[in-house]
Amino acid sequence: MLDEIFKASSAILNSLLTILNERKYHNGKEIVDVPLLSVFGASNELPEEDESLEALYDRFLFRYRLSYIQDDENFKNLLFREPEDFRPIASLPVSEIERLRKSANFLPVDPDVEIIITELRRNLQLQEIEISDRRWKRIVQVLKVAACSSGCPAVDRTMALLLQHMLWNLPEERETIRKTVFKLVVSGGTNTEKLRLDSEDLKTALNIALKNELPVGVVCDSCGEEFRLREKLELHHAACPNHSYTLKHEGNKQEANKQEANKQEANKQEANKQEANSRIYPYDNLVREIESLHERSGKKNTLSQSQREVFEKEFKTLAGRVNRVKQRLEEEKELLRNLMDANIWLSISDKNEALLLHDTGSAQLSGTEALIGEIESLLVLQNKEFRSGESISENFKSGDFRSGDFRSAKSGYSDPDAAKPKAKVQVPDLGSNAGGFMKGLGSRFKLR
Known part of the structure; x- marks a missing residue:
């Protein structure tokens, strides 16, 4: 045991480095073998930026920061027992x-x-x-x-x-x-929180794409530019944050004229539209009005074929990740507990913290599964050609869902990796490109 080890002279430090590295001591011209098993050092301060001290510090593998004695029994032993009375609980x-x-x-x-x-x-x-x-x-x-x-x-x-x-x-x-x-x-380092954030990003991107076509035309009252796509409107607002806007109500007039029985109601609606046309909206108010018009119109915007393909590919990748993590978490808890029970070097607090972290990940994953179901519902509504009665989420929850394919197990799809034995831990989840997917929403696919 070497106390205040970093205050030793340079000559002692050089000798100590040789002993630690090579288990040898240079006694003049004589080289003496040192039967060293372990060295313990203590210091009230860490080494400053000194090359020789840093080299010595690097040789001490285990590092502990000790506080004053907390346990009453140990405190009494320190005060009232002699060092000679100490008896180790184990010897080797x-x-x-x-x-x-x-x-x-x-x-x-x-x-x-x-x-x-x-x-x-x-x-x-x-x-x-x-x-x-x-x-x-x-x-x-x-x-x-x-x-x-x-x-x-x-x-x-x-x-x-x-x-x-x-x-x-x-x-x-x-x-x-x-x-x-x-x-x-x-x-294996799977970040269940990142899975949840990626799922939220994908759902947000899908909602934005579905609402990208504005329910009415929007005209910038400040510069006269007209907008039909929400994406273009948002870009304009980012460039000109102080501009205000008016709404152009078109199309409903023609529809009203076709309904001669409701001519009076149509005229009333036209009056309301003219009143709305005279209103000037700051951007935040405009956004709320557009959302309200979307809800009142009941119009279900649809994705183009290319959009649908991109979103389905992203969804399948994400759902596959969630499915694999879910299976891994379910399989590993008992294994993790058994391994920690056999590990004599871990403290009880270490074991409890590891199991708590596992349970937290499982709880986070449950919320992510709900998001996956919501994304699936939006995509199924968009894909009229999807098999009637089949549900991706049901297959996903039952374990029949295969990453990279929407088909259920009964449709004849076989996973070439299904028969392989599962490793105890997979490669850490590196995530999908959901973040880039959000950033490149306008470039990854063409919005209408």
């Missing part, structure tokens, strides 16, 4: 430590752990948290020893929870790293 002979080290060298690492570490490294780089290659190499060796000492046949993903104690350099990084590690371990 040196021969067993050496055996574990040798056995750990041959322990395999599960593919999902490789994915977690790779994604974690990329995530930390984006946050400008740099971890040396040497440190990553030793961290993996620590995970192997931890798994071997727990009697595990391989390094499973619950071992990756130990990374929270080995990656932070500054105390303020700890919570960020901890949350990132837990998210990656539970469900």
